[in-house]
Amino acid sequence: MTRHALKPLVGATLAAISLCSGGFASAQDAYLIGVSGAMTGSAAATYAPVVESMRAYIDHINSKGGINGRQVKLVISDNQGEASKAAADAKKLLTQDKVLMLVNASLSSTYAPMVAEAKRANVPVFYAGAVCPKETYPPADPLQFCSTAFGAQYDSQMALATVKEMAKEPVRIGFSAMAIPLSRGEIDYAEGLSKTMGMTPVDKQIVPPPTPDYTPFATKLKDANPNWVYSWAPWVTQVRTLESLRRLGWNGRYIAYAHLNAEDELARLKDNEFYVFGTNAFFQDNLPIQAELRAVMHRAKLNYPITQLSEGYIAGLVLEAALKGAGWPTTAAKVQASMSNLKVDTKGLRGGPIEWTRDNHFRTKQHYRVYKWDTSKGAITRVKDWTAVEVK
Amino acid sequence: MQLVVNIAVLASIYALISCGYVLIYRVSRVLSLAHGELMMLGAYGLVTTASLFAAQPGVAVAAAGLLAAATGALVYWVLMRRMTGEAVLAAVLATIALGILLRGAMVLIWSAQVQHPARMLGFDNPVVALPGGARLSTISLLLVGMNALVYLALWWFLTRTRYGIAMRAAGQNPRLAAQRGINLHAVYALAWGIAVFTGGLTGILIACDAGLDATMATIGLKAFPAALVGGLDSLVGALCGAVIVATAEVLLIHYVDPLLSDVVPFLVLTAMLIVRPWGLFGSREELDRV
Numbered sequence A: 001m002t003r004h005a006l007k008p009l010v011g012a013t014l015a016a017i018s019l020c021s022g023g024f025a026s027a028q029d030a031y032l033i034g035v036s037g038a039m040t041g042s043a044a045a046t047y048a049p050v051v052e053s054m055r056a057y058i059d060h061i062n063s064k065g066g067i068n069g070r071q072v073k074l075v076i077s078d079n080q081g082e083a084s085k086a087a088a089d090a091k092k093l094l095t096q097d098k099v100l101m102l103v104n105a106s107l108s109s110t111y112a113p114m115v116a117e118a119k120r121a122n123v124p125v126f127y128a129g130a131v132c133p134k135e136t137y138p139p140a141d142p143l144q145f146c147s148t149a150f151g152a153q154y155d156s157q158m159a160l161a162t163v164k165e166m167a168k169e170p171v172r173i174g175f176s177a178m179a180i181p182l183s184r185g186e187i188d189y190a191e192g193l194s195k196t197m198g199m200t201p202v203d204k205q206i207v208p209p210p211t212p213d214y215t216p217f218a219t220k221l222k223d224a225n226p227n228w229v230y231s232w233a234p235w236v237t238q239v240r241t242l243e244s245l246r247r248l249g250w251n252g253r254y255i256a257y258a259h260l261n262a263e264d265e266l267a268r269l270k271d272n273e274f275y276v277f278g279t280n281a282f283f284q285d286n287l288p289i290q291a292e293l294r295a296v297m298h299r300a301k302l303n304y305p306i307t308q309l310s311e312g313y314i315a316g317l318v319l320e321a322a323l324k325g326a327g328w329p330t331t332a333a334k335v336q337a338s339m340s341n342l343k344v345d346t347k348g349l350r351g352g353p354i355e356w357t358r359d360n361h362f363r364t365k366q367h368y369r370v371y372k373w374d375t376s377k378g379a380i381t382r383v384k385d386w387t388a389v390e391v392k
Numbered sequence B: 001m002q003l004v005v006n007i008a009v010l011a012s013i014y015a016l017i018s019c020g021y022v023l024i025y026r027v028s029r030v031l032s033l034a035h036g037e038l039m040m041l042g043a044y045g046l047v048t049t050a051s052l053f054a055a056q057p058g059v060a061v062a063a064a065g066l067l068a069a070a071t072g073a074l075v076y077w078v079l080m081r082r083m084t085g086e087a088v089l090a091a092v093l094a095t096i097a098l099g100i101l102l103r104g105a106m107v108l109i110w111s112a113q114v115q116h117p118a119r120m121l122g123f124d125n126p127v128v129a130l131p132g133g134a135r136l137s138t139i140s141l142l143l144v145g146m147n148a149l150v151y152l153a154l155w156w157f158l159t160r161t162r163y164g165i166a167m168r169a170a171g172q173n174p175r176l177a178a179q180r181g182i183n184l185h186a187v188y189a190l191a192w193g194i195a196v197f198t199g200g201l202t203g204i205l206i207a208c209d210a211g212l213d214a215t216m217a218t219i220g221l222k223a224f225p226a227a228l229v230g231g232l233d234s235l236v237g238a239l240c241g242a243v244i245v246a247t248a249e250v251l252l253i254h255y256v257d258p259l260l261s262d263v264v265p266f267l268v269l270t271a272m273l274i275v276r277p278w279g280l281f282g283s284r285e286e287l288d289r290v
Helices: A003-028 A044-063 A083-095 A108-121 A154-166 A181-196 A215-223 A235-247 A262-269 A288-300 A310-326 A332-339 B002-028 B035-052 B057-078 B088-110 B138-160 B162-172 B174-179 B184-210 B216-222 B224-230 B235-255 B258-262 B264-275 B284-289
Strands: A031-037 A072-078 A101-105 A125-127 A144-146 A172-178 A200-207 A228-231 A253-257 A274-278 A342-344 A354-356 A365-374 A379-390 B127-129 B135-137
Touching: A031 A044, A031 A083, A044 A072, A044 A101, A044 A288, A044 A310, A072 A083, A072 A310, A083 A101, A083 A108, A101 A108, A101 A310, A108 A125, A125 A310, A154 A181, A154 A228, A154 A253, A154 A274, A154 A365, A154 A379, A172 A181, A172 A215, A172 A235, A181 A200, A181 A228, A200 A215, A200 A235, A200 B258, A215 A235, A215 B002, A215 B235, A215 B258, A228 A235, A235 A253, A235 A262, A235 B135, A262 A274, A262 A365, A262 A379, A288 A310, A310 A332, A310 A342, B002 B035, B002 B135, B002 B138, B002 B162, B002 B184, B002 B216, B002 B224, B002 B235, B035 B057, B035 B088, B035 B184, B035 B216, B057 B184, B127 B138, B135 B138, B138 B162, B138 B184, B138 B235, B162 B174, B162 B184, B174 B184, B184 B216, B216 B224, B224 B235, B224 B264, B235 B258, B235 B264, B258 B264
Parallel strands: A031 A072, A031 A101, A101 A125, A125 A144, A172 A200, A172 A228, A228 A253, A253 A274
Antiparallel strands: A274 A365, A342 A354, A365 A379, B127 B135
16 A cells, blocks of 8 residues: 555544544533443334433433533443343443443343443443333332333232222133243232232233244133233233134233333224223323423434333433433432432323432332223223322 | 144144245255244235235235245345355355344334234234134134145145256256256245245234234244254155144143243254154255255
8 A cells, every 4th residue: 555545544544533532522521321222123112112212302302402501412222132232232331431321221131231330330220111120129229220110019919909999700810921030020929919819810821932823822821711811021922912812702801011002002902801001191191291292202203103102201301300410510429319319200191200219219109090992982091090009 | 623723823834934944945955044034024025015005905915925035036146146155054154144134124124113014904804713613813714724825836836847846956956957957046046035935925924913023033933943843855844843843832832831832842853853863754865964
């Protein structure tokens, strides 16, 4: 290579260095938040909308001047729901990007490596849309926080309480879970709880993901003759088990967790005896905050149904409140301190505020609603309005 | 009776997927580990054609089928053709890379959301009641029928048509086939086209029955043991392997533990590898090549 030919290369390198140093300079003037999410892979349908809507909310905040006069920069990595990739993401985000907080929006298998890295660096981990680990329940781990709607054990307590309230006859209950630790653990807990509540558990189907045909599992469940079935699993398992049961002629009542796509899916299925319970308000409420959310997402041109974007929006609200409380200039320790004493008004997107204390990084009260499709009205109806469950 | 129907449906799914593995391997000696992704691509093809021809479901399905076949031929022409003469492992690795690429691309193009192509086409998939009290969805019934049709059509094609016989010849002895004037690249491309068409058809039917999401590719991998149990170079073997694996899976779910369904195909495969490593209908010579 001649010296002449090297000139453009040297120029390009110098330009790149100059751009990079400019980038670093601007990053130091902004709140840097690291996000590792399952943006692709088998779990992407659940987590990608959360990350995208959180990003859209942060962009919205930045367009209004940022937080404490500073921009917020999200450094987003795709871990594809794999623990090894999450570990690499966490290491890179903490050592190279020097983020103030790690956000996890992925499968529970990615938690351990990310938390291990975060503990080494003493940086808080915020679970957004990812299921809340027990470490966020009282007495909480000082570094782990969670705003995700669903919560193990509290959900089953709510579901079975609803079943008990609604059942006029003795309850023979069947269970359906996905063969992943979290779902199985919750359904095992629910099975035990049902006995203490005077119900008769008749069968439990643990369905491995992915399954080409749910009918063999549903056949066994139906043969046990339950009058209620409870499922706490990713939406695909919940709904495909129900659909298979209906095809087999089972006419009982089915209750499941209202994941992000529940509102759209109730309208698709039009099943009068399918109940969903959850902590996010449906968009049929037409709240002012939902109108604002619509506008923000419209500007961001997101390719997801609006009904699936509230979880990420709430995560954005929490992030905003945490950084506001941390002030500027800030450190990871200040962010953690702010998160340990936080109250976020969800403006109706949830039944109450998200409140974190020193010992409780989940929320002090979990509010649930129960919905179903009403065939006579041709619309989704509210079976049970906001019901608060104390988190102790 | 319901158990028999469940076995028939699951066996049909596995058999339809397996015939793609077998066709490609039998003709071009390549083990395609991108078959699950190509099957999923066929289903996403229907999502696209359904949005274009929502009022004409037949046209949408036919267009998706043709797209799948064309994709198969294209994969051979653009990627696998260049693997000719390379080590078998290189070709297998190329299909793995293709699978990873396709998985990422499909999420980028169609998002990770669950899609319901049957609903887009206005088909509500009613339940069919069979004698003996068994019930299944219309699309599941169609899947069983389509499986029978595909295998019959493949038997007729491979034994009664010029291209089918050329395909068998190319699979048996490529050098001799080439010397007899058979265009090997055209035959291989045709095999890939048919294999991806049958895979795509399975993807389309599963997507219409239960919805479509990014996990479908893994279903393709679950059918792989069926192909190996039957013998990787035998279509009859693929059919028998699918029935054996599906029977074991459904019966164990019902009588033992549903969790076993995930490991059953591989348990059956392990047992077969110990007793008869070349599969039920596979030829012993092929084993050395694998």
